[in-house]
Amino acid sequence: MSLLSEHIPVLQVAVPLLSAPLCSLLRGVRLPWLLALAVSWFAFAISILLLIQVMDSGDISYHMGNWAPPFGIEYRVDVINAFVLLIISGISAVALPYARLSVAHEVDPRRHGQFYTAYLLCLTGLLGVTITGDAFNIFVFLEISSLSAYVLIAAGARQDRRALTAAYNYLVLGTVGATFFVIGVGLLYMVTGTLNIADLAERIRPLADNRAVQAGFAFIIIGMGLKLAMFPMHTWLPNAYTYAPSTVTVFLASTATKVSVYVVLRFLFTVFGPAYGFVGLTFEYIFLPLAILAMFIGSTAAIYQTNLKRLFAYSSVAQLGYIVLGIALGNIAGLTATVLHLFNHALMKGALFMALGCVALRIGAVSINGVRGLGREMPWTFAAIAGAGLSLIGVPSTVGFISKWYLILGALENSWWPVALLIVASSLLAVIYVWKIIEAAYFGVAPEGRGPVAEAPLEMLAPLWLMVVANFYFGIDADLTTSVAGKVAATFLGSGS
Amino acid sequence: MSTEMALALTLLIPSLGGIAIACAGRYPNLREAITLITASVLFAVVISLLQEVSGGREPTLALIEVVPGLPLMLKVEPLGMLFGCVASGLWIVNSLYSFGYMRGTNETNQTRFYICFAIAIASSMGIAFAGNMFTLFIFYEILTISTYPLVAHKQNAEARSGARLYLGLLIGTSIGFQLVAIIWTWVAAGTLDFTIGGILRDKIDPTMLPILLALYMFGIGKAALMPFHRWLPAAMVAPTPVSALLHAVAVVKAGVFTVLKVVIYIFGIELLSETGASGWLIWVASFTLLAASLVAISKDNLKARLAYSTISQLSYIILGAALASSLGVLGGALHIATHALGKITLFMCAGAIYVATHKTKISDMQGLGRLMPFTFAAFCIAALSIIGLPPFAGSWSKWYLALAAADAGRVLVIAVLMISSLLNVAYLMPLVARGFFRPAPPRQPVGAAVTPGARFGLAEAPLLCVIPPCLTALGCLVLFFYADEVVDLLRPIVG
Amino acid sequence: MLDAIIAHYNYWLVIFLMMIGLYIVISRGNLVKKIVGLNIFQTSVFLLYITLGKVNGGTAPILTDKPETFSNPLPHVLILTAIVVGVATTALGFALVVRIRESYGSIEEDDILATERAEDEIAVNEALS
Structure with a gap:
């Protein structure tokens, strides 16, 4: 043993x-x-x-x-x-x-x-x-x-x-993206002669002015940015x-x-550290504007989608904006929000895409018109979409709320007022696209030619609802997740300074 | 039964009631019996808490710590007790009325209606007994979402767009402003607990206080402060019992209740009066008060007129809070109860008229008073109470508000109150006058509604639609004589 | 200055290849050519790593009795892995191209996009009607 x-x-x-x-x-x-x-x-x-x-x-x-x-x-x-x-x-x-x-x-x-x-x-x-x-x-x-x-x-x-x-x-x-990453790693190796992350962090300390290190940093961030779908x-x-x-x-x-976000975090905080030369600058001048653009452009694009899977895919772009924003805030609360949102967003999107899978199983394509009036025929599936959708909006007592809470807290700690307001404004965009679906499903009229639709099988509903319940559970009792995330944030910022 | 237990029950009873209603959906009689029983039991529990509170105790129940330092907490204090009593008591009356109305108009989806109603009441209880701003905010949002299906009840295009506006404005303001204000408070004060005297003293730059107050006041969209009042008339597409719930029982009252809570327990009356941070609010509230009254006069649709009347009346309460004196706050708090009784009566009467005659326009209601004397009498009493004439309850709250304005030396505010009372007369009394003093329309049978009293030449709505407004109208009269007790109950909140 | 440039000619070569590769990936509409570009791009990185490992005057790191300077073997080993990854990527990319050709009848990006757009329009029209 x-x-x-x-x-x-x-x-x-x-x-x-x-x-x-x-x-x-x-x-x-x-x-x-x-x-x-x-x-x-x-x-x-x-x-x-x-x-x-x-x-x-x-x-x-x-x-x-x-x-x-x-x-x-x-x-x-x-x-x-x-x-x-x-x-x-x-x-x-x-x-x-x-x-x-x-x-x-x-x-x-x-x-x-x-x-x-x-x-x-x-x-x-x-x-x-x-x-x-x-x-x-x-x-x-x-x-x-x-x-x-x-x-x-x-x-x-x-x-x-x-x-x-x-x-x-x-x-x-x-x-x-991956090749960019490997170029960056190569440049760091060229200067430090090591690939071990802990060792790298040690040896890179005195080299903040080294141009190869700076170029390596840029290659790594852009490469992983591609992988994590950082806007644009x-x-x-x-x-x-x-x-x-x-x-x-x-x-x-x-x-x-x-996982790509994790790698970015690892390099930003463990290897380089926010106090390291040029790194702090990227927070405010690169991550911050990109994150905010992602939040707004992603959500706005989501509003105009008719395919529901694509709608939530664009919403993911926006949500990744929140995650990056937390990094950009650069303080404990912001970083806690980032780490929390890794988990919370997985719960929301897991539940939503599972529910869409249930719909796809029954009616094939998942378009906004196709789901009209389905709320009555697939009550459990759509209740799940509504629940996870509320979480996506960030309604209190859901995990989405906890993430937003920490994000706004982080913004206010930096006294970045406009950012705090932009965060809430972008959640209101989420209201629009989530409500579009809820309205179609519950108050829409079924398209002609669609016969009766059965509820999804229990085998799929059970995991789906497990996720939905988790969305609410960790929204009401966030002690566990926030303490882990807080610990992570403290470690990162502690080691960096 | 321990008081903590009773406190938990105020949330549990309506929630469980909602589940039971869902299970009994197929049997209308059983479903409605459950609604009624739940409402009665809830009221009994709330009354048992009332005895505790009037004894000077403050039962507290910490539920769970959501984020470190930020618990979900229930705590009963006098103001919440008042709101709790109003909401749970009127739920009984409103349920009775709903049975009559929903059956009388053959509405669809009645089970969903009763479930959402129960959830809305549960969240109102949560708002009433919330121990900190965070808990209050959570229930505030649940209330918004649970009432959305009620507003969209009719499911046609009009209902959908009305409900969209309802949800959009309420969620928009609450997340856009209120949440920011709450987090700001949390960052500044390190706590969100409701504390007498406020938590912000010396925690925040006095020049920032008006901004924070504005975030709260406009963030509490349910209080319908202009320019965020549009949701109220838009929500008029809902069935009448829902309008009664929105206007009298839960939603708008939750809004102004939150306003009072914020002013009393977050800012503290003294802090506000010392810094004058709420000065601007007096004018915004006065403007809303007068403007909404003027709009009300121009509306021919009875429910729309009542909706604007509500907007105007809510601003009385906000005005009371803005005056930042103990008299003002007392008057505002009292107005929660008196306006609730009056407005629910008016709405139930409007609904009764609709059930009996399918008329919605005031200009069509000539002489109806002769056919529906009970409904119109109740309407008349409630209207007088809202206007503020003795011996009806509404006179007390206006009295306190006027005193507070005089105390603060604000002559203009007194003038506003007087003008608005005149405007109240102008938009409420014409219906009574038309009803009683114009010749009755030629009799024609309308709908399938049973009309008790037809033998006596009357054409009233079903009994269940008539008795509840008569009861609440009577309440307006009774409360006039017992206003003292309410004020005694409320006294501790102003120290 | 010129000396510095000539002394580092292999780095210039790497950058040159990298840019050519990226340019092909971005500018070509032919799916096969894109993969070719990707390969050139990756090759430049292989060269970069191999350059890193070279020590002036070093030989292959084989243990002999004579004291010698060795080139650093690690980057070479790393790049072996990267080459394997590159081969796998290329194979998968071509497999996808074959499948795309089977179902769209073309490997030109423009044609494929036009087909997809037409399909979208049909879908939208159906949804509206």
Whole structure:
């Protein structure tokens, strides 16, 4: 047992990685799913153990193959990545029970083995990016997750062939982004001679004036900005989320961009630190305006969408704006909001895309006109959309409110009055697009020619409602999430100054 | 039963009632029985709390800590007690009336109606007994959202756009201004607990106080301070019991109640009067008061006229708060109760007229008083109370407000109060005059409504639509004689 | 100045390749050519890493008895991984292009966009009617 507990960090990544090829060998529809489910739950259990261990006894450092850092690859778990690991594996653990029927409906039944293989690889990549303490290793895992994500998105081609072009565009932009990242890492390596993040942070301290370091910083931020769909580098996101199979959208929307945010946080705060030379400037002059533009342009674009998946995809662009805004605020409250919103946004968008998957299962496409009058026929699904939608708006007693609370708090602490007002103004845009749907579903008249529609099966409703309940639970009792997020923020800002 | 238990029950009873109503949706009689029982039990619990509060105690119940330092907390104090009594007491009357109205007009989706009603009452209780601004804000938003389906009840294009405006303005102001104000307060004072004397003294630059006050006042959209009053007339598309709920029982009263809470417990009356931070509010409230009255006169639709009347009456309460004196606050608080009784009567009468004759325009209501004497008598009493004539309750609140204005040496405010009383006469009495002193229209059977008293040549609405307004009209009279008790109850809030 | 530029000629080469690659990705409408551009772009990064590892006068890091200066082997190993990633990306990209060609009948971005737009219009018209 002690041997096992010692190797927990590596199990987090190794188990999904090794089970992926196994999965491709499995035939049929049920077996690959079962394997993926088991692996996800296992990963979830591990991430819980890791978080507990980190909260109790501090950071964990695991030396890959017993090679001591900085020469060997180190897996380093502290509060922040334990938290992100929990988000990823938690979403996966909830999404997979939901996935069976949805995937059976949307993906070619002969390809389920491959589909779940790609899914497991994607999970591996995301977990790997988060847990590793090695800059180049981040790139490798990032590419594992991205390549499998392209495949997963393209799997939506059976429903709509535009999934192919969406995947292609994501591939091109994603590869450019990852390559930028690797250039940045190369430049840092050139100056410091190390790839270990903790070591990098040490050696980079006296080099603030070094131009290679500055260029490396810029490459890393822009590369990850592409991956996290930071405005205006978000163009790949709406199509990718719209045409991917429902389960994939649920999973990617809740996790993929979050992991990129994590990497940005890691480099901004652990490696460079806000007090480091030029870094503080980027907060106010780059992140802040971009975040605000994202909030407004994303939300405004969402208002004009007729396809609901695309609507919420644009809303994701806006929500990522909030996350980046928290970074830009640069104080404890703002950073707490960022970390909180990683979790909270995963809950909201997970629930919303799951609900849209339920709708897609019953009526095919999810357009605003298609869902007219469906509120009565699929009461549970639409109650879930309403609940998660309220959370997206940031109504009190939902998680969205807690995030906004900290964001505004952060803005006021900096005395950035206009920013505080802009935050609330942009939430009002969310009211418009969420209400558009609620009104259509509950007070609209069913389009002609649509027969009676059955409620989604319990197997999909149960995970969906688990997410919705979590939206409210963590909105009312936010003690757990805020204390973790607060701790993370304090660590980041503490280590930086 | 411990008082903490009773406090929790005020939230639980209507919530559970809502669930029970949902389960009993298929059986209208059972559903309505549950509504009535829930309302009665709730009222009994609130009354049991009232005894505690008049004994000088302040039952407190901390529920859960949402964010470190920011608990969901319930605490009963006199002002909340008053609002709680008004809301829960009038829910009974309004329920009775709803049964008559909803059946009389054959509305659809009645189960949804009663569920949302119960949730709205639960959130009103939450607002009444909130122990800090944060808790109040949460229930404030729940109230907005739970009343949205009620406003959109008819589901046609008009109802949808009205409801959209309703939701947009209320959510917009509350998130856009009120939330910012709350967080500002939290940053400045480090607490949001309602404390007598306020929490902002020495915590915030006095020159910023008027701005913070403005964020609160315009952020509390439910108080319908101009220019954020448009939602009230827009919400008139709802069925009449909902209008009664909005105007008399829950929504607007929650708004002005919040205004009083903020002025008394966040700013503190003394701080406001020392710094004069609320000076501007006196003029905005006075303007709203007069402008809304003038608009009311121009409206021919009875419900629209009453809606503007409400906007005007709410500003009395805001005015009381803005005067920042104990008399003003007392008058404002008293007006919550007296206006509630008067306005709910007026609305129920308007509904009764609609059920019996399907008429909505005042100009069409010639001589109806002869056919519906009880309805019109109730209307007349309530109108007199709203105008502020003794021996009806409304006279007391206006009396206190006028005293407060005189105390503060603001002659103009007294003038405003007088003019507005005249305007009240001008927009409320014509209906009574038309009803009683014009010849009755030729008799024609309208709708399928049962008309009790047809034998006596009357054409009243069903009994359940007539009795409730008569009861509340009687209440206007009774409260006139017991206003003292209410003032005694309220006395502790002004120290 | 000129000396400095010539002395760092390999870096100039890297930048040159990088820009060519990016330019192709952005400017070409042919999906295959885009992938080619992507490859050139990635290749420039491989060169960058290899340049980093080179130590003047160093040899391959093989342990012999003689004391020698070695080039840094680590970037070379890293770039092996990156090459593998690049190959995988290229393969996946081409696979997608094949599928796109099968269903749209074209690999020109403009044609595909035009087809998609036409589809959108049909969908919108259906929704409105």
